[in-house]
Amino acid sequence: MLRFLTAGESHGPALIAVLDGLPAGLPLVRDDIDRELKRRQHGYGRGGRMKIEQDRVEILSGVRHGRTLGSPISMMIANRDWPNWQQAMAIDPIELTDAEKKRLTRPRPGHADLPGALKYDVDDARDILERASARETTARVAVGAVCKAFLAQIDIAIASHTLSVGASGLPPGTEKTWEEIRAAEGSPLRCADPDVEKRMIEEINRAMGSRDSVGGSFQVVARGVPPGLGSHRHWDMRLNARLAAAICSIQSIKAFSCGSGVESAAASGSEFHDEIFYDQAARRFTRRTNHAGGIEGGMTNGEEIRLRAYVKPLSTLPKALHSVDLKSKEAFDAQVERTDVTAIAAAGVVGEAMTAIVLSEAFLDKFGGDSLGETRRNHQAYLEQLRRY
Numbered sequence: 380m381l382r383f384l385t386a387g388e389s390h391g392p393a394l395i396a397v398l399d400g401l402p403a404g405l406p407l408v409r410d411d412i413d414r415e416l417k418r419r420q421h422g423y424g425r426g427g428r429m430k431i432e433q434d435r436v437e438i439l440s441g442v443r444h445g446r447t448l449g450s451p452i453s454m455m456i457a458n459r460d461w462p463n464w465q466q467a468m469a470i471d472p473i474e475l476t477d478a479e480k481k482r483l484t485r486p487r488p489g490h491a492d493l494p495g496a497l498k499y500d501v502d503d504a505r506d507i508l509e510r511a512s513a514r515e516t517t518a519r520v521a522v523g524a525v526c527k528a529f530l531a532q533i534d535i536a537i538a539s540h541t542l543s544v545g546a547s548g549l550p551p552g553t554e555k556t557w558e559e560i561r562a563a564e565g566s567p568l569r570c571a572d573p574d575v576e577k578r579m580i581e582e583i584n585r586a587m588g589s590r591d592s593v594g595g596s597f598q599v600v601a602r603g604v605p606p607g608l609g610s611h612r613h614w615d616m617r618l619n620a621r622l623a624a625a626i627c628s629i630q631s632i633k634a635f636s637c638g639s640g641v642e643s644a645a646a647s648g649s650e651f652h653d654e655i656f657y658d659q660a661a662r663r664f665t666r667r668t669n670h671a672g673g674i675e676g677g678m679t680n681g682e683e684i685r686l687r688a689y690v691k692p693l694s695t696l697p698k699a700l701h702s703v704d705l706k707s708k709e710a711f712d713a714q715v716e717r718t719d720v721t722a723i724a725a726a727g728v729v730g731e732a733m734t735a736i737v738l739s740e741a742f743l744d745k746f747g748g749d750s751l752g753e754t755r756r757n758h759q760a761y762l763e764q765l766r767r768y
């Protein structure tokens with residue numbers, strides 16, 4: 380069973396992740412993880428913290444001489460801003476003024492501040508926001524990077540690209556090829572269409588000019604996935620449901636679709652369903668369309684997995700929104716923490732990480748293996764079975 384936990388506050392000393400259940404013998408070096416952490420920090424529309432952070436992982440356990448041991452992999456990513464927060468986020472009790480504690484009593488609409496303060500019975504929403512912050516996704520990206528390294532060993536690759544920012548985006552239903560999506564790597568918003576990307580940047584600049592924020596959408600694509608991951612047997616084994624939960628667990632993601640899921644509601648059956656063909660030479664079943672996004676009946680069907688995620692505009696705006704003080708109940712404009720205009724490019728990288736984690740879990744559910752060699756042999760035997768089918 381593959382499982383992971385993350386810990387750490389946004390302005391605490393560090394973020395921590397523990398990943399358990401990967402086989403022994405997987406080649407893994409820090410660069411595999413740092414590369415993904417860097418990708419998460421990239422993207423037009425992000426603010427000052429990205430310059431402070433320069434995230435680097437420290438692997439604390441589970442790896443020896445560049446190979447996994449099969450024991451829990453624990454990782455730490457230091458918060459470079461910690462020296463400025465040592466007092467406000469001190470572990471030990473110390474005497475501080477409210478200002479020194481950086482108390483936040485004016486909950487920001489769209490954040491965890493108000494529901495968290497009510498739930499945990501506190502009047503300083505910092506106790507909540509420090510953990511609710513999407514800084515936590517740094518640890519998830521580290522876990523996802525390890526899972527990507529695992530998937531690469533079995534020829535499964537994952538990429539993402541930005542589909543829209545605010546009202547500017549690719550026409551609904553546009554499907555870019557794997558190669559087009561990969562070619563977008565390194566562009567300001569990782570959008571697979573340079574003209575559309577220009578309009579997206581203008582959209583971000585407009586939002587910045589009017590002291591506002593914008594949302595958007597992105598697509599994650601996984602290729603090389605064999606048919607039969609996930610199961611039709613139970614609700615919690617259906618891969619589309621597992622992916623939906625994983626993607627919607629990312630801060631600010633409000634909707635998810637698999638394949639042309641959104642368009643499916645208005646399509647006729649004959650338009651929507653992907654007809655089945657057989658390629659004699661390759662000895663495999665094929666499709667000419669992929670409206671299902673690679674998943675039918677809760678199981679992968681051997682086509683590319685294509686997922687879309689819809690991201691709300693960031694909740695913290697330079698232009699503060701109306702709120703009410705937790706203690707005095709007086710009306711105020713909500714307090715503004717450091718914020719980005721949009722984090723859409725970063726959200727895509729987190730989406731890739733969550734997809735990698737769920738696919739690794741589903742892969743190991745099916746093929747098991749305590750060592751990478753054993754996992755590989757089981758996988759190869761199954762591919763052989765498919766060729767004989």
Ligand SMILES: Cc1cc2nc3c(=O)[nH]c(=O)nc-3n(C[C@H](O)[C@H](O)[C@H](O)COP(=O)(O)O)c2cc1C
Binds near residue numbers: 511512513629695696
């Ligand atoms: C990579 C990433 C970066 C984010 N950065 C910010 C930010 O700078 N400002 C902000 O208000 N929200 C940011 N968010 C979104 C908030 O963390 C999120 O909206 C908030 O925690 C409430 O959770 P919810 O939107 O899932 O309900 C970011 C989200 C992601 C995925």
